[in-house]
Amino acid sequence: MMTETARYRLLIVLLSIVVAILFVLSLTVGPADVGPWQGIAGLFTGDDSLIGLVMREIRLPRALLGLMIGATLGLSGAALQGYLRNPLAEPGLIGVSASASLGAVIAIYTGLSALLPLALPLMALAGALCAVLVVRLMAGADARPLSVILAGVAVSTFAGAMTSLALNLSPNPFAALEIMFWMLGSLTDRSMTHVWLSAPFMLVGWLMLASLGRALDALTLGHETAASMGVDMNRVQRLAVIGTAASVGAATAVAGAIGFVGLVVPHLLRPLVGARPSRLLFASALGGAALLLAADILVRVVAPGRDLKLGVLTAVVGAPFFLVLVMRARRQMA
Amino acid sequence: MIRLVVSNLSASLGGNTVLRDIAISVSPGEFVGLIGPNGAGKSTLLRACLGLIPSSGEILLAGRDLRQMAAPELARHVAYVAQDRDIAWPITVEALVDLGRQPHRGAFARPAAADREAVEAALQRMDIVKLRSRRATDLSGGEKARVLIARALAQEADLLLADEPVAGLDPAHQIALMQVFRALAQQGTSVVASMHDLGLAARWCDRLVLLEGGHIVADGPPATVLTADLLRRVYGIEAYVAEAAGGLIVQPTRLAQTGIEQETSRDSTV
């Protein structure tokens, strides 16, 4: 027991260090020729120099969003898996991201978000909320892996099709091309405006999901046993659904749908936290932040000037994982 | 004070009435066996007593209305061992048993001495000390069952409801479990366990409640419930019933011809 706890603390410390290093690295990587020390100095000097402008208005929001969105995806993946008792649950796979994209697309391309900026995260939240509720309803009380994934496929496909429809119907000639951003996600040239718009929703979502720890531990033994152990299942459902919708909705509204982070990170970290859902939450948040920051750095290093989409990289890592997990689930069902 | 008082209880699942007009009470230190054929409503009755399914009628727990109690408070009064032994994640046996201490701890509190003692006692009682560092998902069915019961014991509630706890256990562990329940009862805990093994029920329980078709057919000491006549009528079996080795022996021998005929003729009229 003690050793497991000690190992967990060590893991958290290590992950925090990795995240901190990647965050700084993210600040120093970019197409413009800015030396690392020069850049970090420009961040703090607060003068109007062009380097300060680049650091504060372009690279800082990008690194911040990488950190926050990665943490959101990791945390929500861990929370959804614990809540649905299913290692395949993930905001991308069960259609939450795609539905949040749809909400954001409607908000932006109808011009609603130009009138009222808050409409963007709110519409994305509404989209995400619908997805979680539909998957929850379709999956049934025991949330078997197969039914969760099938429900997710249906929701994702539908939301994806509706997103293309909304973009096709837009009179703007650029709109149709922007399906790539909404399906694969990117952090290129985001600004502090995006940070301020999405951060409050993500924070509220994190708090809700983080408060689920004990309940998720109890859910290891099933819904009825958890309920008999003093877990208020209605409250848990509310927190899981709204917490996921708020955080993933806000993340998707500013960066598009980024897949697989929420699947890969909890899966990698689970053995390291003794498989305890409560411990997996914080660890996955850190792991998600690390993975997304790393992916966003790679995007800039591997193909500079091509605006490679983040989802491409996360899919390259994530798809093989998914296949392995599906095979394992199939073996268990057999 | 009587631990559990159920009166006038009815419940329906999916439009079918599964329990009707149930009245039962459980006193401190009682080990009650809940018996009856498949579909008689044993599991449903246990679930209703925990407030897990909607029901009508009165359920008093420690003298208070169950439906007025908040979930954490309920958990300090009653522990539950579900029939379903699905464990979602490969947590260690020790961590699993420790989950039983959740109702006693604050949201972010660390395990206190009392928690550790309760977990140790439960591990020892269920003979799983050696398994403590194993992954719960890697265990055999019987081992899992014992670990899950240990979890409920660690909860230290004064009422324990167990749904078929002996299913899948080997004879030695079946008897060991019965001894654990007896010992708990002697210490003042009330235990209600549903079971199919009439031999075990006859030998170890203080009292048996026989359910059939959602209502109680008999309620009393094993010798008054496990009569050849009732067994023939409710289960449709002939059984050898005798007093031996300081207890009641019940051994089903064959199907009762008349019972089955009765069953089929009744079905055909429905």
Place this chain on the structure above:
Amino acid sequence: MMFGWCRRYLVAGVLWAAFPHGAWAGEAPHRVVSMNVCTDQMAMLVADNGQLYSVSYLATDGSTSALAAEAKSYVVNHGLAEEIFLMKPDLVIAGTYTTRTTVDLLKRLGFAVEEFAPEASIAEVRTNLQRMGRVLGRQQRADELLAAMDAEIARLQATKVPEVELALYYANGFTSGSGTLVADILGIAGLENLADRLGISGTGQLPLEALVLARPDLIAIDANGERGPALAKQNFSHPAFRAVAAQHRAVQLDSRYTICGGPFTLIAASILQQAALKLDALQLDTGK
């Protein structure tokens, strides 16, 4: 019923295709359909009254076409084979990159199709203009247009401009480097292209932070909203871009002048040259 209808048209098509109906050698086509926004505009400039029957829908869109107003007096097509077929043109004009399957189908049906490649320089604009004159039997009109273009080019090149570096910054952060029509007209206007300094050739991405640090004297953007919002032009409202645009002056360059090559492309050159001339010497000194 449905079948009969289809067959009637098929038979009609085959019969019709079997007889010579294209432009006879030496005789100008008299029912021309253009399917591409660039050939649309060139054909509108060169064609005789009544010679051009239909242009594509993009030609009527003010954000992509310099001759949107003129285009409204023609029948509009959407580049669909069926639609073009029913117009019974004796000449179809198309771009080499767009509506490929439609063009192939029309050729198989026996239509005369002339394809024009998009222009990457003013020299290619001249070539295409001359070819359009030949194809439509309007060489004289094409020569007139060319003469006017040459005069305008001479005027632009004769104008003395200060040493000004200009950044072309489009939607989605794209820019034009060497080998593109816009880069060519920058040369005619006497301006330096930031893309050359950054080593970008062709159409490529100009990262926002590279633009900020490069400090060009002028930034040419098309910030005019299309109908309906999109993310493509979010880069113009980025705080970092706004800070730089305020310091360095952004000049509005409607992309309808630069999407296609034509005499109107020189309007873009003139706009950029005028903007450069307006920068006073003081600003240029402190700008670097």
